[in-house]
Amino acid sequence: MSPGDEQGYTETGQTRTRLPGGDPYGGAPRRTGRSSSRSLITVVGVVVLLIAAIAFANRGDGSSTDGSTGKKDQPKASSTAASGAKPVETKTGVIPSGFARTQQGAQSAAANYAVVLGSAEMFNKANRDFILQAIMTPSRVQPSEAAMDKAYTPAFSRSLGLSADGAAPQGYTFVSRTSPIGTKVTEATNDAATVEVWCSGLLGLAGEKSTNPVTNSWFTITMKLEWTAGDWKIITHSQQEGPAPVPGDDKASSSDEMSKAVEEYGGFTYAR
Structure with missing residues (x-):
C-alpha cells in the first residue's frame, strides 16, 4: 500500500x-x-x-560487469614480457653470463648466445673457439669447435669478400649481426630447457664496390640448454628459416651509411 x-x-x-x-x-485534491x-x-x-x-x-583484478571471466581465466602475459629481474652483471669476455636458474634466465641466456653465434667474431678461428668455450656445456665444446670449423671454412670467408681468417679488406666493413625478436620455452625442467629464439640477421660487406652488400634475413635458432657450473650452457643448437615478414618499401642505405651505422650502434645485453 x-x-x-x-x-x-x-x-x-x-x-x-x-x-x-x-x-x-477539505475535499481538495491531495498534494x-x-x-x-x-x-x-x-x-x-x-x-x-x-x-x-x-x-x-x-577492474584491475580481472572482474567486470559484463559477465567476462575472472582473473584466473585471463590470458597469460606474453612469453617475452619483462619479468622485472635485473640484467646479468657478469661477463665472460664480452659475453653475458651468470643467468638465473629460471625459465626467464634460460631465455635470456639463449637470446644472448644467439647474438654471439651470429656475430662477425665467429668468422675468426681464435674468436670462435673462445665463444664456444664460453657458451657451450663443457662436454660439447670440442665437438662444436670441429663442427664450426667445417662450416666457417676459408672458402666460405672468401665468398663473402673476406680473408681466410675472416678479416674485411681495407676500406670495407664486414657486417654480421643477429638481433633476437622473441624467445619461447618449449620444454623445461630444473636442470634443462629448450628455447627457441626468433631472430633477424644482417650479413654482408659494406663498401663502395662490394659484390656482397649487407642483406637481411629471418630465422629461428633452437637451443637445448643445461644448468651446469652455476649457469645455462648450450648442449646443441640448430637453425631454420623464418618466420619472415613481407619486405617493406624501405630504401636501401648506401654502403657508407651502413658502415657508419655498424660502427656507431652497439648491441644489447638481453634479459627478462
Missing part, C-alpha cells in the same frame, strides 16, 4: 503523522509526496554511483 492510499495521514519529508478528523484538505520522491531519487542515485565506483576499482 502506498502512503497516498491511506486516509488520515499527512507527509512531511519521510515522516507520516496521523491527524484527527479525516481529510485535512503528492514530491519531497519523498526526491529523497528516493537521491538515494538511488547514490547507490548507483557507489556500485559504479566499486566496479571501476575492481
Whole structure:
C-alpha cells in the first residue's frame, strides 16, 4: 500500500503523522509526496554511483560487469614480457653470463648466445673457439669447435669478400649481426630447457664496390640448454628459416651509411 492510499495521514519529508478528523484538505485534491520522491531519487542515485565506483576499482583484478571471466581465466602475459629481474652483471669476455636458474634466465641466456653465434667474431678461428668455450656445456665444446670449423671454412670467408681468417679488406666493413625478436620455452625442467629464439640477421660487406652488400634475413635458432657450473650452457643448437615478414618499401642505405651505422650502434645485453 502506498502512503497516498491511506486516509488520515499527512507527509512531511519521510515522516507520516496521523491527524484527527479525516481529510485535512477539505475535499481538495491531495498534494503528492514530491519531497519523498526526491529523497528516493537521491538515494538511488547514490547507490548507483557507489556500485559504479566499486566496479571501476575492481577492474584491475580481472572482474567486470559484463559477465567476462575472472582473473584466473585471463590470458597469460606474453612469453617475452619483462619479468622485472635485473640484467646479468657478469661477463665472460664480452659475453653475458651468470643467468638465473629460471625459465626467464634460460631465455635470456639463449637470446644472448644467439647474438654471439651470429656475430662477425665467429668468422675468426681464435674468436670462435673462445665463444664456444664460453657458451657451450663443457662436454660439447670440442665437438662444436670441429663442427664450426667445417662450416666457417676459408672458402666460405672468401665468398663473402673476406680473408681466410675472416678479416674485411681495407676500406670495407664486414657486417654480421643477429638481433633476437622473441624467445619461447618449449620444454623445461630444473636442470634443462629448450628455447627457441626468433631472430633477424644482417650479413654482408659494406663498401663502395662490394659484390656482397649487407642483406637481411629471418630465422629461428633452437637451443637445448643445461644448468651446469652455476649457469645455462648450450648442449646443441640448430637453425631454420623464418618466420619472415613481407619486405617493406624501405630504401636501401648506401654502403657508407651502413658502415657508419655498424660502427656507431652497439648491441644489447638481453634479459627478462
